[in-house]
Amino acid sequence: MQRVNLEVPNERAGERLDRLLSDMCPEFSRSRIQKLIAGGMIDLNGSSVRASQRVSEGDKIHISVPEPEPTSLDPEEIPLDIFYEDEHLLVINKPPGMIVHPAGPIRNGTLVNAVLAHCKHLSGINGVIRPGIVHRLDRDTSGLLMVAKDDVTHRGLAEQLASRTVRRRYLGLVWGRVKEEFGRIEGLLGRHPKDRTKMAVVRNGGRRSATKYEIAQTADFLTLLDIFLETGRTHQIRVHMNYIGHPIFADEVYGGGAQKIKGIAPQFREKASGLLRSAGRQMLHAADLGFLHPASGEAMQFRAPPPADVQGVISDLGMTSGD
Known part of the structure; x- marks a missing residue:
């Protein structure tokens, strides 16, 4: 059990508790904080609180963070075309025909199953040990996508998507x-x-x-x-x-x-x-992908040439892809 102790500074007095914590604890998403509050894992001056409660200067906040739960999904040794990887994220060139994440009765053979087998050390995204799917591609669309390994990276990439600064x-x-x-x-x-x-x-x-x-x-x-x-x-x-x-x-x-x-x-x-x-x-x-690395701020640019099926049709038409 991880424990975090915080004190509300003067300039943050009057804010909602969940909003304050999402800023002061960037490793947790706001939805994760709200779940911790609902589960009685966060108290204010020793008393239970609501997510919407307003804080005062000097308030003592105590957070008890449970260990991340193991995912119910099975890791599978499926080959991945990895364009980039570090301790924060991966950029993967998804082949056509692969589903990005399990849904409904489909629990195996997805990109998530493959990433779980590939990544030996994943942080708990929203409290569950799993890769963070920041955006998706349809089953029969090929190309580049980002996968986060931790909450902070997931939030950083998601914010860039929301602000439309990711180049796709x-x-x-x-x-x-x-x-x-x-x-x-x-x-x-x-x-x-x-x-x-x-x-x-x-x-x-x-x-x-x-x-x-x-x-x-x-x-x-x-x-x-x-x-x-x-x-x-x-x-x-x-x-x-x-x-x-x-x-x-x-x-x-x-x-x-x-x-x-x-x-x-x-x-x-x-x-x-x-x-x-x-x-x-x-x-x-999905041929091009560009974004700022959430940890380093470095501009990341990737290009994946079209797979053989797309390239074959283009060539049969007497065209070139230019990629």
């Missing part, structure tokens, strides 16, 4: 010839009104989302785009590109499957059909 460039192959060299898509993103397993641009009740894109190259019936996330909503790029009529190539969920073939010129339909079969998944790859 995706390489996306979309149907049709995009006319505008540069573009920006903005709208509310929420659950599809008819199919709750999907996301959609909605009029009400969604969350703000924004995506920028630039044309990299064009082919007869497809366009290769550099796509930049301003926000990071679920399925955002796939939904946005479908919304403007240029769905991601081979994205069966969001309009980019075989149904698009009848809309292109007849002389290209056989080739499109063959490329769809060879693709097998949406042609979307």
